[in-house]
Every structure is written in structure tokens, then in C-alpha cells.
Amino acid sequence: MFTAAAIAVLVAMGLALVRAFAGPTLYDRILAVNVFGTKTVLLIAIAGFLTGRPEFLDIVMVYALMNFIAGIGILRFFEYASAKEATSQNQIKEH
Amino acid sequence: MLTHYLSWGLLVLGGFLCVSGAIGLLRFPDFFTRMHAASVTDTLAAGMIMCGLMLQAPSWIVFAKLVMILVFILLTAPTSGHALAKAALHSGMKPLLPDSKHAQGGL
Amino acid sequence: MEATIHMIILSMLLAVAIAIVRIKDLFAVVMLAGIYGLLSATFFVLMDAMDVAFTEAAVGAGISTLLMLTALSMTGRYASTGSSYKPLLALGLVVFTGAMLIFGTTDLPSIGDPQSPVNTHVGYDYLATTPEDIDIPNVVAAVLASYRGFDTFGEVVVIFTAGIGVLALLMRTPLNTSAVASMRDHVVLRVVAKMLIPLILLFGLYVQFHGEYGPGGGFQAGVIFASAFFLYAMLFGLGAARKVINMTLVRLLSALGVLIYGSVGLVSMLNGHNFLDYNALAANPIDGQHYGIILVELGVGITVASVMIIIFFTFSSRSQNEGDSD
């Protein structure tokens, strides 16, 4: 039963990975990374039950946390970099 | 016995939702539809799988940890999804509408 | 069945690595490196290495992605396409080396063999002696802090030195950073983050002090604790974050952690035992071990957290100063 769920999550992870490779825009990649992270959280939770030691679910918490923080980081620095790119391109045009 | 079947059903349904959401992520035509497919099923699937696991929890501490993880996912996943969609919209990416087939801007 | 899951995850790792070689957009490369970290951490969970997975998830998927992104915002987004290198020569060298290494693996004992040299040596002794010597359930924490405490002391000094190195390379006197780009538009994000930050700090403390009984310990707790400050700095701007934490204090704390670790060793020396022999810390040797491990893990946690904060803040204030000078 846990195996079935684990395999379903793995398939979803594989599909999200394809979207992360294919792009086309960076936002699609960020979305794919986000989905991938959530799926990893589920996979680890299931794996805890699969290996018979579900008391170590603290790890799942770290996964969820880091997924959130990395997602925000990507978004923040991407917005920052594109804003900066726009200003520097304007400066190049002026020169 | 009943909880066993219930958790079985929740896990399988959650797994199915995971896969269908991922297929939507892969097959849909533009960013916003993909986002819709991914984030809606994602939250529901995570909830279902976590509930399925909760019914199997061997002790209260495991149950409590699963509840905390679920609350965390329910808080963060829609938030980051919202922020992402907002950032994409602000960057000039337009949803693909039936009357404007080539309106998708962006990067 | 489990072997199949291992193989699927390893194949995903390979696919991600190949994609990293091919993609020129460095933002995508860094994101894929984050996926790579998450995947390898998942693999560590399946390989029973809970503590390692904990650390890799926090470091490989979280902190290193953030640091690389900060560096990227200063160095530019795209790698050049044209190159004067000869990729065929490099490919030949790599294929040759890889073939030799794979040929070498045929002599290795197969994975999971309980009789392999790796698994019959000291590692197994630690498992057998931990209940009577130290009496904590997490053998990894016992080996890390007590049996191999000297080793870990060296690692903590290395981390401290790296913090000093980053400061020496990138430190500037902070300009007025009040007007920098914080994510002011993202109201929902800010509200949710405000709710989450205290919980993250609490979780960091739990990981720190629960490390003897489950996966966790100073290294992981330090990284988690620091990540709460990163979240705050990203959402509310560096200026606001500087008001919350005093950077001079953080610099002092990074040294204090190493100092705590070293002084625990010195105290046991003064009591007539070896350096870092915690038996000397209390009348009952097992109690002494418990005190020693808690103190040492605390030192590790303080140093790791403050060095991570120093590194991240130094990087971000550098990039924002650049933005101001444009």
C-alpha cells in the first residue's frame, strides 16, 4: 500500500523533472521545482512508514521548510536580478 | 479494519491526484494553466496522503508530527504558489486566452 | 522493491546532473542544483542515514541555493555560449578516468554486505559500546560529539575560518540599506512568513536539544536557526534585519561557539583526563558524557548559525551596495 503511493509520487516527481528541464520560461522551472519539493516531502513521509521507523518525521519538516525558503529565495533574487538587468540595459543604451 | 481500508483509499487517491497533477503540469499549454493544475492537485494530494498516513500512525507523537507537517504544507504551498503567480503576472506574462493565441509574453 | 526505488532516484540524479551540464541559464542551473540536493537527501533517507539527510536537506537544498543565487545577482545570469576550450579533449579525459574508476569498483564488496571491511571495523564497535559508555540512543551524535570529538572540533574551526575568510574577502562598511528592494509587493508572503518565523526558531531549538534522541544536533540546528533570519532578511529587507540582529554580536558569537567547545576540552584536561574526555565532567561518567555532549553540540550550533548568518549577510549587503552605486 505504501509502495503504491511511493511509486505514484515517484512518477509525479519524474514528470515534474521533465517540466523543470524543458522550461520554456523560468517561471515554469520555478513551479516545477516547487512541485518537485512538495512531492519529495510526501515521498520521505511515506518512506518513513515504508522502512518501519516513522518516528523520524522531523526530517520531513526540514524538507518542507527548506523548500519554502529556497522557493522564496529564487523568486526574490530573480525579481531583483531582472529589475537590475532592465536598468543596466537602459544604461548601456545611453552610453 | 475500517481505518485500514480508509487509509488505503486515501493513499491511493492521493497518489492518483499526484500523478494527474504532474501530467497537467507537463501537458497544459501555458504557465498559468500549468500552475493551476500543479498547485490545486498538489495541496489536495498532500492532504490526502498525510491523512492516510495519520490513520496508520503507531503512536500519538507520530500523529502530532504529521499534523504539524500538514499544517505547514497547507500554509506554505499556496503562499509560494500565489507569490509565484503574482511575480509572473507582474513580469508581463499574460494568461493564454482563447481569443489571443499569441499573447504569451515573458522570458 | 526498495532497490528499485533506489535505482529510480539515482537515475533522476543522473538526469539532473546531465541537465546541469547542458543548460546555460545559470538561474536554472542553481535551481537544478537545489533539486539535486533534495534528491540526494532523499537517497540518504533510504540509505538509513537520517542525520546526513537532515543536514543535506538543510544545506544542499536550502542554504547553498540561496548563496549561489546571491552570488549570481552580482555576477550575471548567463554563461557564455562560445568557448575556446576543447570539449572533446575534456570528454575523452573524463570518459577514460570514469572507465578506470568503474573498472575499479568491480573489486569493491557489494552494497549492504554486513561482512564488508567498512562495516566490520570501528563503526560496529561504536554501535556496541554506545549504550554502556554514553547511553544515548542516537549513535551518530555519540560518535560525532564524544568518540570523535576532536575531529568535530577541527570541523568547527574550519567553519569558523570560512566565516572569517568570507568577511575578509567581501566585508564593506554598510551603507544606508533602508531603501533596498525587499519583497514589498508580496503581502501574503510577508504575513505567512511572520507567522512561520517563530515556529522555525522553535523548531531549530528542538533539533538542537533533541539531537541525542533523534536525528538532529548542532550542525543541523545551526543551519535551521540561521534560515529563519534569511527568511526575514529576504522578505523585509537587509536594513530591517540589521535592526533585529547586531552583526558585531553575531561575529562574537561565532567565536564563542568554538570557545565553548574548546573550553569543555580544557576543563576535562584540568580534571586530569584527556582533552575532550567528558567522563571528567561529573562524578558519574555517563552523566559527564551527557553534559559534555550537550555543551559541545551547543558550541557547534552557535558557531554554525552565526557563521551562516555572517556569510549570507555579507553576500547580500555586498550585492545591494553594488546596486546602490550603479
Added chain:
Amino acid sequence: MNISGLFNYWVVMVLMMIGFYIVIAQPNLIKKLVGLTLFQTSVFIMYISAGKVTGGTAPILSDSFSLYSNPLPHVLILTAIVVGIATTAVGLSLVVRIKESYGTVEENEIHNRDKS
């Protein structure tokens, strides 16, 4: 030759070589650092795989289990990961300084600038 018993090691070697290839063949310094991370992680996977014991569980003692995986590689790799991020941070700060003095992070352009 048993395939499933050595598969992990083969994947590790291929990952290691991919990281190596990025380090020697890609001129962008940030990408080189990512390659170095790939290389590093492949070594971690190798150590952890070597410490796995079939049928064992995580080395956190409990009354209901008797067979555990080897804790020693876990300790070595745990500290190596944190030291790895610290060294990566130093590497990144060097890259940032190079960018500030040379205006580029492509290795061949840096060489050209050194020659002229």
C-alpha cells in the same frame, strides 16, 4: 558480477565524472562551483552507500531493532557537508571579487585580460 550490488557505485562514478567535466570544460566560474558541488555530493553518496547494511535501519538505538547501518560514514559525511558549504561560500566570495576586478566570470576572458 552482481548488478544491483554495485549499481550505486557506478552511478557515483558517472556523477563524479559529470562534475569533473563541468569543472574542466566549462569556462564560467559559478558553473565550475556547481560542478564541484556535484562532485562532492557523489562522494557523499559513495560513503553512505558503503555504510548501508541490508535489512538494517537508521543507527538510532531502539528496543525493537537489532541490526543497524554503520554510523561512522554518517558522522564523516555530516561534518563534510557543512564544511563543504563553508568552503563553497569562500569560493563564491572569490568569484564575486574576480567579477569586481575583471568585470567577467568567464575563465577565458579573464586569461585574455591578464595577457593584455
